[in-house]
Structures are given as structure tokens and as C-alpha cells.
Amino acid sequence: MTINEVQDELVEDFAFYSDWMEKYEYIIQLGKELPLIEEQYKQEQYIIKGCQSKVWLYPELKDGKLYFSADSDAIITKGLVSLMVKVLSGHSPKEILETDLYFIDQIGLKDHLSPTRANGLLSMVKQMKLYAMALQTK
Amino acid sequence: MKTFDIHKVRADFPLLKREVNGKPLVYLDNGATTQKPQSVIDAIIHYYSDMNSNVHRGVHYLSQISTDAFEVTRRKVKDFINAEEEVEVIITKGTTDSINLVAQCYGKAFIGEGDEIIISAMEHHSNIVPWQMLCDEKGCVLKVIPMNERGMLDMDVYAKLFSDRTKIVSVTYVSNALGTINPVEEIISVAHKHDVPVLLDAAQAVQHIAVDVQKLDVDFLVFSGHKMYAPTGVGVLYGKAKWLNVMPPYQGGGDMIKDVSFEKTTYNELPFKFEAGTPNIEAGICLAAAIDYINEIGIDNIKTYEDELLAYATAKLGEIEGVRIVGTADKKSSVLSFVVDGVHPYDIGVILDKQGIAVRTGHHCAQPIMDQFEIPGTVRASLAMYNTKEDVDAFIAGLERALNMLR
Numbered sequence: 001m002t003i004n005e006v007q008d009e010l011v012e013d014f015a016f017y018s019d020w021m022e023k024y025e026y027i028i029q030l031g032k033e034l035p036l037i038e039e040q041y042k043q044e045q046y047i048i049k050g051c052q053s054k055v056w057l058y059p060e061l062k063d064g065k066l067y068f069s070a071d072s073d074a075i076i077t078k079g080l081v082s083l084m085v086k087v088l089s090g091h092s093p094k095e096i097l098e099t100d101l102y103f104i105d106q107i108g109l110k111d112h113l114s115p116t117r118a119n120g121l122l123s124m125v126k127q128m129k130l131y132a133m134a135l136q137t138k
Numbered sequence: 139m140k141t142f143d144i145h146k147v148r149a150d151f152p153l154l155k156r157e158v159n160g161k162p163l164v165y166l167d168n169g170a171t172t173q174k175p176q177s178v179i180d181a182i183i184h185y186y187s188d189m190n191s192n193v194h195r196g197v198h199y200l201s202q203i204s205t206d207a208f209e210v211t212r213r214k215v216k217d218f219i220n221a222e223e224e225v226e227v228i229i230t231k232g233t234t235d236s237i238n239l240v241a242q243c244y245g246k247a248f249i250g251e252g253d254e255i256i257i258s259a260m261e262h263h264s265n266i267v268p269w270q271m272l273c274d275e276k277g278c279v280l281k282v283i284p285m286n287e288r289g290m291l292d293m294d295v296y297a298k299l300f301s302d303r304t305k306i307v308s309v310t311y312v313s314n315a316l317g318t319i320n321p322v323e324e325i326i327s328v329a330h331k332h333d334v335p336v337l338l339d340a341a342q343a344v345q346h347i348a349v350d351v352q353k354l355d356v357d358f359l360v361f362s363g364h365k366m367y368a369p370t371g372v373g374v375l376y377g378k379a380k381w382l383n384v385m386p387p388y389q390g391g392g393d394m395i396k397d398v399s400f401e402k403t404t405y406n407e408l409p410f411k412f413e414a415g416t417p418n419i420e421a422g423i424c425l426a427a428a429i430d431y432i433n434e435i436g437i438d439n440i441k442t443y444e445d446e447l448l449a450y451a452t453a454k455l456g457e458i459e460g461v462r463i464v465g466t467a468d469k470k471s472s473v474l475s476f477v478v479d480g481v482h483p484y485d486i487g488v489i490l491d492k493q494g495i496a497v498r499t500g501h502h503c504a505q506p507i508m509d510q511f512e513i514p515g516t517v518r519a520s521l522a523m524y525n526t527k528e529d530v531d532a533f534i535a536g537l538e539r540a541l542n543m544l545r
Binding site: 020024025052053073074077 | 159482484485488489492499500514515539543544
């Protein structure tokens with residue numbers, strides 16, 4: 001699937017949930033599907049700054065595609081990371097860099113993207129794109 | 139004695155009527171800032187509608203009335219904390235500003251290399267970092283009063299921290315993260331036996347507890363307006379005149395001078411020596427309205443009411459499985475900080491917010507406390523005089539709902 005196909009699928013999934021509680025329960029559920037970062041990479045250098053909870057994110061380039069694994073000590077944050085990883089992982093750095101993440105707005109999580117929010121979703125997106133940029137030339 | 143009518147008090151705060159996320163607001167983040175009563179909001183409007191003008195300068199009418207109103211605040215603050223003289227009340231930007239002023243000015247005059255400053259293990263960052271900055275600059279040393287697992291200071295160790303190099307003790311009256319009310323009388327009397335002055339951070343105290351600086355015999359006392367129902371951007375530094383007179387000015391500029399020439403500048407007298415530049419006039423003037431409001435309700439009535447509410451909330455919270463209250467000192471004020479086994483405070487905060495319940499999560503600008511308890515942070519519900527048992531019930535129900543989702 002392309003990045004946009006994944007985004008569209010998530011938008012469709014979230015459309016099922018009208019109630020905020022169901023939406024958050026789904027986010028928590030998604031957190032359980034997150035490809036977990038290996039313990040050895042749970043180090044300072046893989047921590048994303050700007051989160052009230054801890055987030056570790058590890059990038060790996062395989063056959064020209066960028067894969068992410070991650071973890072967080074807060075489960076809502078973990079769900080949000082999982083969303084981002086679902087959308088961006090397994091694509092070329094070029095695709096990742098060029099992606100417009102419209103799904104965040106469409107599933108009603110836009111307020112989580114504000115730079116003042118403590119969950120650091122914005123820092124997460126930035127970091128993923130930075131990794132894509134750094135690994136693009138390799 | 140006046141009686142405390144919670145329905146009347148609540149009705150005085152218009153913001154409390156609003157909804158958040160489609161639910162009636164339950165505001166339990168009063169340790170961060172309080173909502174404002176209508177009388178304070180009216181005072182703000184009155185200031186800009188009828189009297190806006192710069193203070194301490196013009197001879198014109200508006201400048202005179204705004205200067206007078208600003209000085210009324212100083213007098214009311216003096217009475218509120220029972221200072222001996224008005225000139226001992228310096229109007230600042232807030233608690234942080236007040237502490238930085240003392241660290242810089244007292245530090246410049248009295249602290250040198252190898253000297254020692256005593257703080258406590260439960261300080262807000264704003265009562266740690268200004269002293270660390272001074273230590274970096276001067277080569278002085280920070281000594282820390284430890285606390286036990288209940289969040290109470292070890293007074294035996296405190297007494298032993300003094301040496302002939304100790305220059306100041308700077309501690310919090312009430313801990314913002316734990317709610318502990320420290321034994322400030324004892325802290326002061328021990329320090330005075332060593333001829334060491336004491337600064338009390340009363341940012342979490344003045345809105346809950348009657349404070350009498352003369353009775354305490356405290357040397358410096360600092361607090362913020364916005365945590366005591368006044369606007370943001372104004373705070374107070376109380377200092378004994380004997381200290382303020384011998385401290386050099388903080389910032390240079392207008393208002394703090396007597397004469398300026400390129401050869402020499404002479405400084406103004408107290409309190410203006412420490413009030414360089416145009417202050418936050420609106421907030422300064424409206425602080426008086428907040429003090430009037432507190433006086434009208436009666437600080438002792440507020441304390442009795444809030445203590446009862448805290449006891450109620452503590453008991454209710456204790457009934458929830460897996461909850462651990464962080465900070466269980468004998469004497470506490472208005473703060474309920476807690477963690478839940480296996481659940482991150484941030485997650486709890488998000489789900490409470492979705493239910494219209496405002497709490498704070500995180501380290502509360504007191505990271506050393508979190509390190510001591512080996513937790514990433516806490517959820518903090520902090521009470522004000524307008525909170526009710528219904529607020530507490532809604533919070534407990536919201537918390538149970540959150541925990542059902544999160545564990």
C-alpha cells in the first residue's frame with residue numbers, strides 16, 4: 001500500500017468511532033500493534049525530545065525502504081506513535097519526505113499536532129522526516 | 139465571624155460556568171493558576187476604561203489616579219501579609235522574578251566564593267535555578283535539606299547543614315508538587331540562631347493560609363498574583379527594610395533612579411529602587427481587588443473549607459485500587475499528587491481532559507522530587523476555594539473511567 005492508501009484506510013477506520021472514548025480506545029489498541037524497538041536501542045540518542053512521556057524511535061533502512069520501531073511509557077502516546085509508524089514505515093525516504101500527513105486532521109487529532117502539546121506528536125513527525133532526510137542519500 | 143457560602147463563592151467566578159469538551163468544567167489545576175472572580179475582571183475593565191496611564195511620572199490627572207491605585211495595592215499587600223512598612227513591599231512580575239531579584243541582589247552584596255546557600259529537596263525549579271546560577275557565577279555552594287518518603291523535611295539534618303559560611307536559607311512554605319506545609323517557624327528560628335536570613339516561597343501559601351511576616355519574623359517572602367485570584371504578570375517581594383536597604387538595585391532603568399548623569403547615577407529609595415521600568419500596571423492595580431476578595435471571604439474560612447475538601451478528596455482517592463498518593467505529610471494544603479500503578483500520568487491527564495476535568499500531569503517543575511520518588515511525574519489535582527465535593531466526585535468518577543480504559 002502507498003502512504004496515502006494507509007492514511008485513507010485509517011481515516012475510514014476512525015470514521016466508525018463517533019465517541020471520543022471509542023476513538024481513544026482504538027488509539028490504545030493501535031499502540032499494541034506497534035513494532036517495538038529493541039531494548040538495546042532504548043537509549044538517550046533515540047529519545048524524542050518534547051514529550052511529557054518518553055518516546056523512543058529507531059530507524060532502519062532495508063532495501064531502500066525506511067522502517068521504524070518505537071516505544072513509549074505512556075499508552076496513548078504509544079498509540080499515536082503507532083499511527084505514525086503505520087503510515088510512514090516501509091516506504092522510501094523520498095516518499096516519506098514528500099508525504100502530506102492529512103489523515104491527522106481528518107481523524108480529529110489535529111490538536112495533538114500543536115507544538116504546545118506535551119505529547120510531542122509534532123516532534124515525532126519531524127524526527128521521522130529528519131531520519132528520512134539523513135538516510136535518503138545512503 | 140463571616141460564614142463561607144460555597145454557592146455564592148462559585149457564582150463569583152464566571153469561567154467556572156463554561157463547558158470543556160462538551161462537559162461541565164471541573165477545574166482542579168489551581169496550583170498552576172486560579173480563575174478570577176468577577177470583581178477582579180471588573181477591576182481590569184475599569185482600569186482600561188477609566189484610568190489607564192503610566193504610574194509614578196506625570197502630574198496629569200490620570201497618571202495620578204493610576205499611581206494612587208497602584209500604591210493602594212502596595213498598602214493592601216502590606217496589610218495582607220502584615221508587613222511593618224509599605225516600602226518593604228516590592229511589586230514584581232511574579233514569584234520567579236522575586237526570587238531572582240533576591241538571588242542576584244542579596245547575592246551580589248553578601249555571597250562570595252565558598253559561601254553556602256540552603257534550599258530544600260522539594261523546591262520548585264524557580265527556587266533552585268536562580269541559586270544555581272548564582273553558585274556558577276560566585277563559586278558558592280548549594281546545600282539541600284532532604285525529605286522523607288512522606289514528603290516531610292528532615293529538620294535534624296537541616297539544623298546540621300549550617301556552617302559559618304551559610305548566607306541564606308531559601309525554602310518553600312507549601313510544596314507545589316506535594317502539598318506539604320513546611321514547619322516554617324522552626325526553619326526561621328533555627329536559621330536566625332545562626333544569624334542567617336530566610337526567604338520563603340509562599341506562592342502556594344498566601345491563597346490558602348494566613349501569613350503574617352512579622353509574626354514569622356521572615357526576612358523575605360515572595361508570591362504571585364495569578365495563583366491568588368489576581369491577573370498574571372504581577373507578584374510580590376516582601377523584604378525586611380534592613381535587608382532591602384543594603385542590597386544593590388536589580389535592574390537599571392526608569393523609576394529606580396533619583397538622579398542620572400553620565401558621570402554618576404543615584405538610586406531611588408525603597409521600594410522604587412527595585413522597580414525599574416513601567417510595571418504591569420493593570421495587574422498591579424487589580425491585585426488589590428483579589429486581596430479584597432480574599433479578605434471578604436476570610437482567609438481562615440478559606441483554609442477551613444479547603445482543608446475539609448482536601449480530606450474528603452484524599453479519602454475518596456485512597457479508595458481507588460492502585461492509587462498511591464505522593465506527599466502524605468502531616469500538614470498539607472490543597473494539593474493531591476498521585477500515581478497509579480502501571481499507568482502513566484500523561485495518559486490519565488488526557489482522558490480526564492476529554493471529560494472536562496483539568497488537572498496537571500508531569501513533574502510540576504520539581505524534577506528532583508520525581509527523581510527521589512523514582513517516578514516520571516504525577517497527576518496533580520489542586521484545589522481552590524471555589525471547588526466543591528461535586529468537583530471531587532466528578533474527578534473521582536472520571537479517574538475511574540480513565541483507569542478502566544488504561545489498565
